[in-house]
Amino acid sequence: MSSDLPPPPPSPPPRGAPVLDRLHDEVGRRNFLRLVGAVSAAAAIAGTVSACGGPSSTTGTDGAAGTPGTVGADGTIEAGISYSLSSGFDPMTASGATPVAANLHVFESLVDLDPVTRAAYPALATALPEKIDDTTYRATLRQGATFHDNSPVTAEDVVFSFTRILDPANSSLMVQFLPFLAGVTAVDASTVEFRLKYAFPLFPTRISVARIVPKKIVEADPKGFDAKPVGSGPYRLIEATRQDKIVFKRWDAYNGPRPAKAAAMNWRLTSDSTARVSALVSGRVAAIEDVPYVDVSGVKGKATVDSVQSFGNLFLMFNCSAKPFDDKRVRQALHYALDTDKIIATAMFGNGTAASGYLQPTHPDHHKASTVYSHDPEKAKALLAAAGVSGLSVTLTTTNTGWVTDIAPLIKESWDAVGVRTTLDVGDSSGQYKKVDAGEFQVMAAPGDPSVFGNDVDLLMRWFYVGTWPTKRFRWAGSAQDTQLNGLLDQASRSSDKDTQSKLWQQAMDLVADEVPLYPVLHRKLPTAWNPKTLAGFKPLPTTGLSFLDVSAV
Known part of the structure; x- marks a missing residue:
């Protein structure tokens, strides 16, 4: 499924839509060609076959x-x-x-x-x-x-x-x-x-x-x-x-x-980004969503473009039932190893915000978490050593969503730099989630945006942390921390006192920031042109x- 919403899990009820210098050169050449093609040609609009089923x-x-x-x-x-x-x-x-x-x-x-x-x-x-x-x-x-x-x-x-x-x-x-x-x-x-x-x-x-x-x-x-x-x-x-x-x-x-x-x-329905941009530039359509980051500056000369901060994020999800990812220090280490600022600047052309908490900074209930993962390779190495982990090899499962595929090699670069040998497994979202649901993964990097359903903290947290996701996907359900999180969410949802509710939500967000079984790396800015x-x-x-x-x- 080509979407920031991952496919819903199969079991009812569901809980739920480029190493570096060489790859930078390749990405640069590819993006230049995309930009030239988008701005100079009015390509025919063509859809692509989705791997997920839907009405024909x-x-x-x-x-x-x-x-x-x-x-x-x-x-x-x-x-x-x-x-x-x-x-x-x-x-x-x-x-x-x-x-x-x-x-x-x-x-x-x-x-x-x-x-x-x-x-x-x-x-x-x-x-x-x-x-x-x-x-x-x-x-x-x-x-x-x-x-x-x-x-x-x-x-x-x-x-x-x-x-x-x-x-x-x-x-x-x-x-x-x-x-x-x-x-x-x-x-x-x-x-x-x-x-x-x-x-x-x-x-x-x-x-x-x-x-x-x-x-x-x-x-x-x-x-x-x-x-x-x-x-x-x-x-x-x-x-x-x-x-x-x-x-x-x-x-x-x-x-x-x-x-x-x-x-x-x-x-x-134009999933090909070059065709979508060309359709706007040529006047065949009046508005497009998901303007490729590389095309934003070129499109600005032809239309209005605005990148709006969203909750939509790139998250890391760990198989917490598989060693060594059952140890939160290993999960934390891989977050600290990430050069998120470089990811945002290089792969997203600045259209993102490093996660300082579970929610994006523009959310009315944004709370800076007690644990914020700045780029700290030495701390990442120290956490791996404290967990007794050395010579770690990781297969990073990712979806083939365009902006995610541009980010994946930068994650690999960050992890390789702290001694974690990283292999990329990039594939269609539907197929990748089949592996996840079968427990056949170590770490996944994928997009998520449940804010299409609602914007309150309870909904945004329950999407990922209650029900099938912790049970069937990151396999954290039943842990003491999972039980504590559910208790905090339940207390907050029943509280009529705004201050009490806010404090309980903050405790819940601090807990997931510390445990990181699934946690945002960054929150996207969504470029739209019209x-x-x-x-x-x-x-x-x-x-x-x-x-x-x-x-x-x-």
């Missing part, structure tokens, strides 16, 4: 309610998307970067997070859920809201949407984010009541992870719904071809807070993907 093709006809053009402008937004379709669109299981981004436009939750600011706002609900008592909340649906088949959105649909997520048989990716939820019932046709297992102050915003789906359509044909989803959002999905494009049209009957401001959208002459209101995101909510074609 879905088509439909335009049957929107209302009169075309009654909402927003009549233009068509053309966009270049970095990732192919690596999963279906069903919002309870969609894990690929592209379907998750598409779902922002097709579906609504009761409460949504603004894709740019990450602030919560009522979407299908008329207001944030009303707290009845510590374990009971109610929400009222927006009057006149309809799905894309013209059927009304009802409380029964809301109950169904949450119930199917909670059902273990459905292996929903979202269930891990709703551990507090006991059940949902319909009070009347437009009111739902939530029963919690325990007080959870983050409830009003956390339910944004649950997209509301039409019960009748999903029950009738779950596979068909996964391939061609039906939501209540401002855009309808008309056609999706895995290696080619996704076509959207405005839903004119939409009466919510984010009406479509374009008549249609065509997302060109033409302001053809797009009005567009803003780049601090997460993987593009959003065209409140954006019009000029």
Whole structure:
């Protein structure tokens, strides 16, 4: 899967998308050719075959309610998307970067997070859920809201949407984010009541992870719904071809807070970076995501480019069940050995921030960890010696995501420099995670960005540290530290006192910074490019993907 979201683990419920001087010369030549090709040629847009399964093709006809053009402008937004379709669109299981981004436009939750600011706002609900008592909340649906088949959105649909997520048989990716939820019932046709297992102050915003789906359509044909989803959002999905494009049209009957401001959208799935940049430069598309770092300066002369700091990171993950990686001193040593500043400057052209904590520095709850891994080769050697390790040989498993492959040889250089003989194993994400899930790895370097699902500390930590990741991937579950971390997260999630909650989260983040079973090396800046002459209101995101909510074609 070509995505900053790794493929979800196979066991339900899932927890879850270039030595140096010689390689620098090769990278330099390759990047020069890419830049020349991107800026001087208008290459044809072409997708690449994804190794992950997804819908091959879905088509439909335009049957929107209302009169075309009654909402927003009549233009068509053309966009270049970095990732192919690596999963279906069903919002309870969609894990690929592209379907998750598409779902922002097709579906609504009761409460949504603004894709740019990450602030919560009522979407299908008329207001944030009303707290009845510590374990009971109610929400009222927006009057006149309809799905894309013209059927009304009802409380029964809301109950169904949450119930199917909670059902273990459905292996929903979202269930891990709703551990507090006991059940949902319909009070009347437009009111739902939530029963919690325990007080959870983050409830009003956390339910944004649950997209509301039409019960009748999903029950009738779950596979068909996964391939061609039906939501209540401002855009309808008309056609999706895995290696080619996704076509959207405005839903004119939409009466919510984010009406479509374009008549249609065509997302060109262009995983080839040169073709994607060329499409922007030639004017075939108005915006592209994931501008290659080497191309940023060249594209700036042709379009607006902004690199937004994100939580999205490159992490190191260790097989903590395999010696010597069961010793945290070895894990720490390999972090201290990394010249992260050089990695960011050389492979990322400055588009990253060395991890000073679990969260990126722009996150409102950022906390500088008690352990920060500056480049310290001597300390790395001392830790290896203290652990009784010498002559260590490591196979570093990495994904073939473009920016990761540029970083991998620099990790090897850093580790070789402290006497750790390093072999690179680069491959497709899906295949590499099969090795990981089988326990057939030592250390993995890979991208991750669960912030597409939410932005609170609890969610961002539970993605990696609760459930299948520590159990099936870095194999840390059951340790005293794992138990302590789970306790801290549980205490924090139930605390209604902001200061207490913050202190507990800081303790949790300090713990993982010290233990580093899986931990960020750096947080990415995400370069996005667009033409302001053809797009009005567009803003780049601090997460993987593009959003065209409140954006019009000029």
